Amino acid sequence: MSKVFIIGATGGVGSRLGPMLVEAGHGVTGLHRRPDQADKLLSAGITPWLGDIMFMSVAELAVATRDCDVVVFTAGAAGSGPERTTAIDGEGVIKTVHAARANGIARVYLVSAFMDAGRAQPRKDGFEHYMKVKRQADNALAQSELDWVILRPGTLVSEDGNGRVNAGLAISYGSVARGNVARMLAALIDTPAIRREIIELTDGDILVPDAVMSLQR
Numbered sequence: 001m002s003k004v005f006i007i008g009a010t011g012g013v014g015s016r017l018g019p020m021l022v023e024a025g026h027g028v029t030g031l032h033r034r035p036d037q038a039d040k041l042l043s044a045g046i047t048p049w050l051g052d053i054m055f056m057s058v059a060e061l062a063v064a065t066r067d068c069d070v071v072v073f074t075a076g077a078a079g080s081g082p083e084r085t086t087a088i089d090g091e092g093v094i095k096t097v098h099a100a101r102a103n104g105i106a107r108v109y110l111v112s113a114f115m116d117a118g119r120a121q122p123r124k125d126g127f128e129h130y131m132k133v134k135r136q137a138d139n140a141l142a143q144s145e146l147d148w149v150i151l152r153p154g155t156l157v158s159e160d161g162n163g164r165v166n167a168g169l170a171i172s173y174g175s176v177a178r179g180n181v182a183r184m185l186a187a188l189i190d191t192p193a194i195r196r197e198i199i200e201l202t203d204g205d206i207l208v209p210d211a212v213m214s215l216q217r
């Protein structure tokens with residue numbers, strides 16, 4: 001069983017992922033930025049760690065993740081402005097990579113974005129910046145020597161989902177339930193042979209365990 005640190009533990013994906021990992025027997029620590037979020041994490045069996053990724057140094061993040069062997073990054077600025085997008089979705093990932101390396105943590109799972117997202121809509125500066133930052137964060141992680149997995153979900157919908165997905169190296173764009181993203185992350189964490197892969201994800205017809213099995217080389 002692994003010790004997993006979730007950055008974004010209180011979010012739509014992260015709050016579903018944490019209990020799944022606990023249920024599977026993993027030890028889970030969740031980063032949260034408001035003290036009042038601790039009780040909910042604790043009641044789900046997750047150890048809370050108070051901190052704001054915007055202001056945490058690499059050294060502080062290394063202390064937070066010190067006993068872990070897996071880090072999941074599923075935090076995001078959620079449209080709160082370009083500066084916060086850069087600081088959270090961009091620099092937050094880069095700090096995570098440095099902290100993982102400092103601790104000898106090989107396995108980092110990053111929730112990125114599907115690069116075809118929003119192409120059918122008129123361009124907006126904030127969204128273009130978000131996609132650029134996501135791409136830069138992916139590049140930084142992919143260039144590291146870590147055993148990373150970058151998951152690129154389509155547009156997220158706030159549902160638990162039915163556990164059926166379409167996952168592959170290059171698939172058609174679509175939406176995906178946040179619960180299905182969490183299931184996919186949980187299954188990937190239990191399949192360490194899948195490493196150094198960028199995986200696109202939408203809702204689909206394939207049960208998550210079968211989808212993950214089909215991704216093994």
Ligand SMILES: NC(=O)c1ccc[n+]([C@@H]2O[C@H](COP(=O)([O-])OP(=O)(O)OC[C@H]3O[C@@H](n4cnc5c(N)ncnc54)[C@H](OP(=O)(O)O)[C@@H]3O)[C@@H](O)[C@H]2O)c1
Nearest residue numbers: 008009010011012013052053054075076078112113155156
């Ligand atoms: N929206 C989409 O359609 C879409 C599509 C593809 C990929 N994604 C990406 O998927 C990931 C997960 O999305 P989601 O919908 O689960 O996100 P979400 O519900 O907005 O949750 C974001 C998480 O990040 C945390 N967070 C935000 N700022 C933080 C900070 N400064 N320090 C520490 N934690 C911070 C939030 O904490 P609080 O609970 O305190 O806010 C929350 O736990 C994100 O990276 C997002 O960019 C989104």
